[in-house]
Amino acid sequence: MIESLLVANRGEIARRIIRTAKRLGIRAIAVHSEADAGLPFVTEADEAICVGPANPAQSYRNVEAILAAAKTTGAQAIHPGYGFLSENAEFARTVEASGLIWVGPGADAITAMGDKINARNLMAAAGVPVAPGTTEPAADLDAAVAAAAEIGYPVMVKAAAGGGGMGMGVATDEAALRTEYDKVRAFAERMFGDGSVLLERYFPRVRHVEVQILGLADGRVVALGERECSVQRRNQKLVEESPSPAVSPELRSRFLAAAVRAGEAVGYRNAGTVECLLVPRQRDFQGDGPGSEEFFFLEMNTRLQVEHPVTELVYGVDLVEEQLRVAAGLAPTFDPAALAPRGHAIELRINAEDPKRFLPGPGVVKTWVEPTGEGVRVDSGYVAGNTVTPFYDSLMAKLIVSGATRAEAIDRAKAAVANFELTGPKCNLPFFAELLENEEFLSGDYDTGIVSRMR
Known part of the structure; x- marks a missing residue:
């Protein structure tokens, strides 16, 4: 296993990766900007080094500074998280050329999937449906x-x-x-x-469903179920759940098979996500419920997704640990032939933005009390006293709930939202309280227009 890991990211995802690294006995190294010096991920790492000012181009996207930090701290591997340099093929190549382990897919796969037209053509050739x-x-x-x-x-x-x-x-x-x-x-x-x-x-009524894949060290590609990501504002996700309430067992088998073919077509290694558009079948006059007529490949995210925790809870795996094992050339902790979902999980993205127009509202965190209880997990990047600055994404935390059924997960989500005490920056918690009472969402028969219909 890798012995020392530099996390080339910030906030909640850096903290999340550091947590798994320390559990595995891996020395965790954080890089941070001047603006982030007081955040939890910096203090929780075994070692931390400042790589530049607040501007991401001069810090978190500064390849030279990050590689210098890896050399100074004796890091063996680099995990890019998501965003910033995570899907930068040249960075991946440079990391490996420097003698370091890259915790992610190969640069060739990143390049192949980074251009949407090239990706569409590759997927069509591999038999994956494209619009x-x-x-x-x-x-x-x-x-x-x-x-x-x-x-x-x-x-x-x-x-x-x-x-x-x-x-x-x-x-x-x-x-x-x-x-x-x-x-x-x-x-x-x-x-x-x-x-x-x-x-x-363009399909006016569509659902956004994605499949988590993992390219193993032995060359196999496995799929760990699907995630429903249709609650969006400005084409960006706010809520994810697994399994999708729109996906039948027959459709799921087609989804997973297509995602595996997509990964195999580019020799995929490590964690990735195959995103698709699912065109729902209209309810018939008897109201028999949602179905689907067809799905199409949208894009492949060649990195760990923000919403990976819902898959972790439903499949009982730590995807960051699996990423590290693949990067180290080790077998997974699970038997790919015995993968099976269990229960239901929902993730709510807690952003520093107003709950009506979703405009950013940074500020000093005055109160931060996370909800607790059975089936409740919070992956957060802040604590009371920290400042949410305007320099980065507005994501402050991810509230993830799980239960034996979707109904139980929703009930736990309602209680968790009500018990999350957060003051200072603007916050979208009131939106989630509204969504969790929305009949369309509760029915499971919703699409990417749900937020605009609520507004």
């Missing part, structure tokens, strides 16, 4: 208009190099396409340094 769309970038507006006419409106206009719900727009006709194409292209060039744009069929 109707372009097989190469729309070179200019005329090409986009021609492609949209062939695909059929409405279409989703997407940055080929984008991710995390960024760089996307919907066009319902040619006039809207002309506006969205220029907007997405300019955004992509500014944010990703790549203005390539793709078009896909």
Whole structure:
């Protein structure tokens, strides 16, 4: 097993990785910005080193500073968490070229999946369903208009190099396409340094379902069930649950098989997620409940996901430990042939943002009392007295609940939300209290438009 691990991240995910590392007897090393010096992940690490000022480009995305910290502290491996450098293929290559162990998929897999058009084409070749769309970038507006006419409106206009719900727009006709194409292209060039744009069929009513995969050290790829991620604002997730209330056993087997094929197509190693769009079947006149007609590959996240804890609770595994074992060339702690879900888990992302418009609201944490009880887990990045700054993502903590059934998990979530005492920054806890009483959510028959319908 790895003996020393540098965590190239911050906040709750750094704290989460450090917790597993210390349980395994691995020396945990934190890197931090000047703005984060007082956060729990820094004090809980065995060693910590400042890598620059608050600006992420000068600290958490500063490759030279992070590699220098690894050398100074004698780290054997680097875990990138999610965000920042986690899906940067050049960083992965540089880490390995420096003689360090990279806790993540190979750089070639990151590169292959980082471009959405290339990823779509690879998945189609591997027999993974993809939505109707372009097989190469729309070179200019005329090409986009021609492609949209062939695909059929409405279409989703997407940055080929984008991710995390960024760089996307919907066009319902040619006039809207002309506006969205220029907007997405300019955004992509500014944010990703790549203005390539793709078009896909847009489905007005759709669910967002993803599959957790793990590429093992022996070359096998296994799937650890699906997660429902349809509660979103601005195409970014707020709530995740596993298993999905929309997925039948037959559909689940198709989902998992497709995800495994996706991983095998790029020789995937370590943890990753295959994200899909699930087009629900409308209820019939008897109201027999939600079903599905088809699902399509959306993208592959070549890293650990924010929502990984719901899979951990349903499958009884520590995905960070499994990541470390794969990176070290070791077998998993579980028997892949005996994987089976048990119970239900729900994750709520506690963000420093107002609960109505979801606009960021950083500030000093005055009160921070986490809920406790059976089936309640909190992965947090802050404690009372810390400051949530405007320099980073607004995520403060993840409230994860589990139960024998979905109904029991929801009941525990309601109690946990009511007992989470958090004052200082703006906070979206009131939104979750509202959601957990929402009939559409409670029914399980919801889609990605649920938050807009609540607002």
